[in-house]
Every structure is written in structure tokens, then in C-alpha cells.
Amino acid sequence: MKLDHLGIAVPDLDAALEFWRDALGLELVDVEVVESEGVRTAFLPVGDASIELLEPIDETGVIARHIERRGPGLHHICMKVDGLQSHLNQLNAAGVQLVDHQPRPGAHGKSVAFIHPKSAGGVLLELAEPGEKA
Template structure:
């Protein structure tokens, strides 16, 4: 079951520069900051209330995030909904004919994650996440 908006993903050229706004100016607390090698991104999560902002900085040019940045520039990338069972959410989306990017959940910064294709979601990239016991995908 979807329980809340877990985070909103924002693609940036430089996460350190972006943190000058989100962390320093707005006062949001960094809860995770790491490079996810297989996705070719540096992800930074900043907490706000019961949700987070995820800054995504590409670390390679051959990734979807890098291509997004090259074609669309910095800005809103995706919305992530938290679920207690990402596998069931993915199966439910598949059964409803929603176009999927991921055929099975995988480990990400927010825990076990999967993405739904924006073609099925009115142009919005949607992510489902089930956080791990420590709250993230560590």
C-alpha cells in the first residue's frame, strides 16, 4: 500500500552547489549522500517533515539522469511514493497495464525501488520505494 510521498527527485549539475540552497539556505538536514555506481549518480537526500528532497548529480554521461540533464537542464525529475511492499506495487502496476521501466525492484538510495514509465503517468516519472530498516538503501 502506498503510504506517503517519500521524496521528490531533482536533477542538478552539482550537488554541492545545490546543497547551498536546500541545506544551507532552507536548513534541510542531509540524511544520505553517496554515489550509486550502477546508476551513475550521486544521490543526496535532505529531510523535510516526513518526506525528502533527493538531489541527483550524474557521475557518468551514459545514464538516464545525465541525458535528462543534457536535454532538459536542472529541475524536477521524479516523484517517489513510499510503499510497505514495493514488489506488490510493481505487480499491481503491471496488472493494470502501466508501462514499467523496472521489471523487478532493485536497491537504490531510498531502499528497494522501481520506476514506472512517464508515458503511463501523464509525463511524470514515478518511483515506488520500500525503505530498508535504517530508513534508506544503505
């Protein structure tokens, strides 16, 4: 299980890039709008993981609500796994509270599922499996 990316909620993606890309010197490799989540995302690699900046594109999405409640900042972490459904079954059997009991389609053709922060010490944890199968 490896870290895939680290999601950071930002009110303004262009302003955020002034820090992460321009001041810090990270490379911006991809900007993608994910309409279903109400976000515009930017990926900046940091070793074999990435930073994902998440800007709300409407007021009802999860990132807009997160910024309203908690302010901008760290939002979630995502681990890359093989056999996502089998991981979910094991976690469920271990009493871990899941947001998604089955994988659902995520960005970049991945299958993803979220674990509830109540079971992960306040951390919103995403598990993602790369694949053509999504």
C-alpha cells in the same frame, strides 16, 4: 502509500547545497555515491519526506542525460510502499506501463521499481520498499 522523496537533477551538488541547505535552511543528512546509476546524491528531510539532489558523476548516467535534454530541475518522485511486487502486478494488470516488472536493488538497501512516465502523465514515478530483503 506515502511520499518518500522527490528527486531533483543538479549539475553541481555543492552549488545546489548553497541554495537548499544554506539559503533555504534545510538539513543535509546524507551524501551517497551510487556508482551503478552514475550519481552522487544528497538527502535533505522536508517533513516525513526528503528532497534528493542528484548530481551526475559521469556523462552516460540517466541524470547526465536528463540535464542535457531537459535542463536541471525536478526529475522523479518516489513513493514508499509495502508489498512492492504485488503493487507491480496490480498496476500491470490495470494496463499501466512499467519500466521494472520486478523490484531491483536501490540506494539504502531498498527494493525499487519505476513506472513509465507515459502511464503517469509525464512523471517518472519510483516505488520503493524498505527492507533487509534487498
